[in-house]
Amino acid sequence: KGEEKQHPKLEEIGEEIVKKCKGVPLILKTLGSLLFSKPSEQEWKVFKDSETWELMEKENQTFSILKLTYDQLSPQLKQCFAYCSLYPKDTDFRSFGLIQFWMALGLLESSHKNENPEDIGKRYLNDMLSRSFFQDYDLAFFFDAFKIHDLLHDIALSVAKNECCIVNTFEQNIAPGIRHVCLTNSDSSEENASKFLGKLGHLRTLRLPNLRNGPTSESFIETCLKRFQHLRMLDLSGSTLEVLPRWIGNLKHLRFLDISNCPNIKKLPNSICKLQNLQTLFLDGCDQIEELPKDMRYMISLRFLLLATKQRDLHGHGLQDLKSLRVLAIYGCENLEYLFDGIQKLTSLHTLWIVDCKKLVSLPHGLKYVAALQSLVIGVCEKLDLSTAQELKEKEDYNEDYLVDTGFSLQSLYIADLPKLKALPQWLLRGSANTLKNLTITGCENLTTLAEWHNLTSLEKLEIKCCPKLSTLPKTMKRLKQLKIEDCTLVSQRCQQEIGEDWPKVAHASRIVLDGNTITAPELLINPTP
Known part of the structure; x- marks a missing residue:
């Protein structure tokens, strides 16, 4: 819309394509999104004249057109x-x-x-x-x-039918070239399970989500591990497994292991640490794991680790030696009081999530030296007080400038449900003043002041919810595009259009929402921000 003069013939071609769609919303939406990225008149003509349209009357019309959009993908x-x-x-x-x-x-x-x-x-x-x-x-x-x-x-099932298969029963026929399988129902006899495995060749993907008890649970898993030694992806999520077979350590080609939401697993075999090609390990929802494997330092290719444990701290597993780790997510660790020392050695760490660790008291001293860190999420940690975090606060009082050259510079910060938080500390934002683009704070009922905040010169999106005692905003947010404030009475009053004390700080934002009411500044309509 608005570019008709630049492409006068596209509108005419587009109208003909719309007629062929017979008014089906999904087709119109999908084709519209596809053609939007193709401004070439020739490409539109080729699409309009495709033989697929002629097949519509003989076959499933909607399926045929959607298949045509798939064919246009790279x-x-x-x-x-x-x-x-x-x-x-x-x-x-x-x-x-x-x-x-x-x-x-x-x-x-x-x-x-x-x-x-x-x-x-x-x-x-x-x-x-x-x-x-x-x-x-x-x-x-x-x-x-x-x-x-x-x-x-x-469409996906159709084009992948020679390689991928969702299996609903062990009696199902399997094409000989299948390399990727998802089994959705394992409620069958051991004999049928054995015959089923005999139909399969060298699998690369085996998904067994929500595996339940019965003759095909733990014994079936072990049989699969021994038979399919070239697996790259293994999904055992949501199962009632109590023990993960030690044989798992022999899957030397495995890249992705998902054992999330397996509440009966209490311990992982140390052989899992032999998986030196493993890139992704999901353990979230395994909240009964008593202790992580001791030799995790040897998982040298690990890039994404999502974990849960009953431990009080994460010392002694070599997590600080995972040089390839880009994402570390610690979720639902009800007993966790401390993470681990040496976190600054994680030179590739890009994202850190710490969520629902209600006994966590402090963050590692070395966190501020993780130069690669761009995204930090901290939420539902009832005892965590960022503003008085041990050595961080002590050194901050001793020398306010010591953090300038640490390289700690976030792009995204999300803080939620930290009742002990009264003020965001200097160490958290000082190095990020010129890099932080997205900031969300929600459910911090005792957060009172942001007076120590620096000028956030790169901030584009600011969202604050349920912080009733908060009364101030950063002094300068010259690149702010989106502001959303909800259930924060004091801040909302200060941001009221034209009359609020902080209105000049935010008036240039293209979207402002205060307690559900969208504000459009008159000056934005006259002189829109470039």
Whole structure:
């Protein structure tokens, strides 16, 4: 819209394509997203004249048109989308999980040495989101969540049918070339299970989510591990397993291991530390694990670790030696009081999540020296007081400038439900004053002042919720684009349009929402911010 004069013939071609869509909303949305990225008149003509339209009358019309949109994807995107078929319909995808899955299968290779596979995965994901291949997109806490429409899932199943298969029963026929399997129902006899495994060749992916008790639980898992030694991805999430077989350590090609939400597992075999090619390990929801394996320092390829444990601290496992680790997520550790020393040795650490650790008292002293850290999430930690964090506060009082050259510079900071927090400390924001782009603070009922904040010159998005005692904002936010304040009476009053004391600080933002009311500044309409 608004570019009709630049592309006069595209509108005419577009109208003809719309007529062919027969008014089906999903088709219109998906095709519209696809063609938006193709301003070439020739590309639109090729699309309009495709033979697929002629087949519509003979076949399933909607399926045929959606298949046409799939055919327009790049080879890389086609592969990534096709492997989504290994997840049943109506699956709630987590963006980081899907990207790690693609990475495990080697789908995120780049000719540029400095480009990380995670960044490639984000680019692919955003591309498919922009083309409406995913739906129900939502930013759930600190990660993206979404689904695939059932009809598009049918497309994925169709194009991947020679490599991927969702198995609902052990009696199901399996094509000989299948390399990726998701088993959704294991409630069968040992004999049927054995026959089923005999049908399968050299699997690369084995998903066994929500495996239940019976003749095909632990013994079935061990049989699978011994038979499929070339696995790159193994998903045992949501099972009632009590013991993970030691044989797991022999899967030397394994890149991705998901044993999340297995509440009966109390201990992991130390043999898991022999997985030197493992890139991703999900342990969230395994809140009965009494102790992590002692030799985790040898998991030299680990890039994403999502863990839970009953331990009071994380000393003695070599976590500080995981040089490749980019994401560390510590979730639901009800007894955890302290993390581990030497966190500054994690030179690749890009993202740190610490959530629902209600006994956590302090953060490691070395955290401020993690130069690569860009995203920090701290939430639901009832005893954590960032503003008086041991040596951090002591050194801050001794020398206010000692942090300037540490390299600690965040781009995103999310803080939630920290009742002991009264003020954000200098160490947390001083080095990030010129780099922080996104800041969210919610549920900090005793947070009273931001008087010590620096000028946040790069801040683009600020969201503050349920901080009733908070009364001040940063002095300067010249790049602010989005401001949202909810249930913070004092701050809301100070940001009232034209009359609030802090209105001059935020008036240039393109979107301002105060307690559900959207404010559009008159001057923005006259002189919009570039």
